[in-house]
Amino acid sequence: MVDRLGLKVDVDTLEGMREGVPALLRLFERHDIRATFFLSFGPDQSGRAVFRLMRPGFLKKMMRTRAVEMYGWRAMLRGTLLPATWIAANSPSLVREIEAAGHEVGVHCWNHVLWQDHLPRLSRERVEEELRRAVDAYVDALGHPPHSCAAPAWMVTASSLEVQDSFALDYCSDVRGEAAFMPRMNGRTFRTPQIPTTLPTLDEVLGVEGVGREGFNDHLLTRMIRPSEVHTVHAEAEGRAYRxxxxxxxxxxxxxxxxxxxLSDLALSIRLEELPVHEVVVEAFPGRAGRLAQQGELSRDSARESQPA
Ligand SMILES: [Zn+2]
Known part of the structure; x- marks a missing residue:
């Protein structure tokens, strides 16, 4: 079989939706390829990122990756000096355009910043409300339920995995790792397979170990060693200044x-009963200021016997 690259486009901001997505649709049409767009539906509070300057390591990363060039000033101020505005929920015709062009549309979230900054402190009910609102907006736009979800900022908890299970998705792409697996966390094995992002993102590589803009694609291509890889791009970055x-x-x-x-193409070749069960761990990751969810060790426990009822 021919080697494949699953292409995941995260849409985190209003600018990413309004400017990045249409530009990426044109780019993908020219290359005659299809990808998966994971959309943030609710408020754009990306400007709150400014407050994360307080967090150790963040300022260094902002300087290194030239965050203003990557996201633009408007995005960085959104939700602080500029009012927060809904992202995909306010652009249902553009959501339909993505699907009509042959791409897969998945759910990223309702409120990206809330999930990214507060997920471990949210109750199960609150997590469910977040995903429910995103799924409702998705159904409003497309007229059918989503088949996939990708958690913002690669942040998951046992509660969020449980809530995702309740939406009967074909797969989730929440974590970083090597290959598809069934996730296990806090002693529980979940029903929805994970298709992890296997390659580093642009902002994790730029400026690290002498890799600049010119060297990024070389770096990425040398990392593509498996028959199936997954690469994540951001509509606000690769759809705009890095297109x-x-x-x-x-x-x-x-x-x-x-x-x-x-990623739905990769999901089609998954044989659920043969997927290994891996722990999901939340740990530091190269090039990132915070911790993120990763495919951990192979679990010795069987997937099937410990599933919640
Ligand atoms: Zn995101």
Whole structure:
């Protein structure tokens, strides 16, 4: 089988939705590829990121990755000096346009900043409310329920995995890791398979160990060693100031016969009964200021016997 790259586009902000998404639709059409767009539906409070300057390591990362160039000033001030506005929930026709172009549309979240900054402190009911609102907005726009979800900022808890299970999704892409697996956390095994992001993101690589903008695609291509890889891009970055980089990457992938696909294509080749069970761990990650969810060790316990009723 031909080697594949699952392409995951996270849409975190209003600018990413309004400017990044249409530009990416044109880019993908030119390359004749399909991808998965995970949409934030609710308020854009990305400006709250300014307050994360207080967090150790964040300022360093902002400087290193030139966050203003990546996200733009408006996005950085949104929800602080500028009013918060709904993202995909306010653009149902654009959501339909993504699907009509042949791409997969999945749920990222309702409130990205809330999930990213507070998930471990949210009650199960609150987590359910967040996902319910996103799923309702999704159904309003597309007329059918979502088949997939990808947690903001690679943040999960046992509660969020449990809530995702209740939405009967085909798969989730919440974590960083090596290959598809069934997630286990806090002694429980969940029903929804995980298709992890396997490659580093642009902001994790830029400025690290001498890799600059020019070297990013080389770096990424040398990391593609498995038959199936998953790469995550952001509509606000690769859909705008870094679009030429993604354009070049797609050209080089075509030259190498690596087929770019939506994650739903990867999910189709999963045989659930054969998937290994892995722990999900939340730990520090190279190039990131905070901790994020990762595929941990292979679990010795069987997936099937410990599922919640
Ligand atoms: Zn995101």
């Amino acid at each position: 030429d980089l993604l354009d070049e990457l797609l050209t080089r992938l075509a030259e190498r016969d690596r087929k770019v696909v939506p």
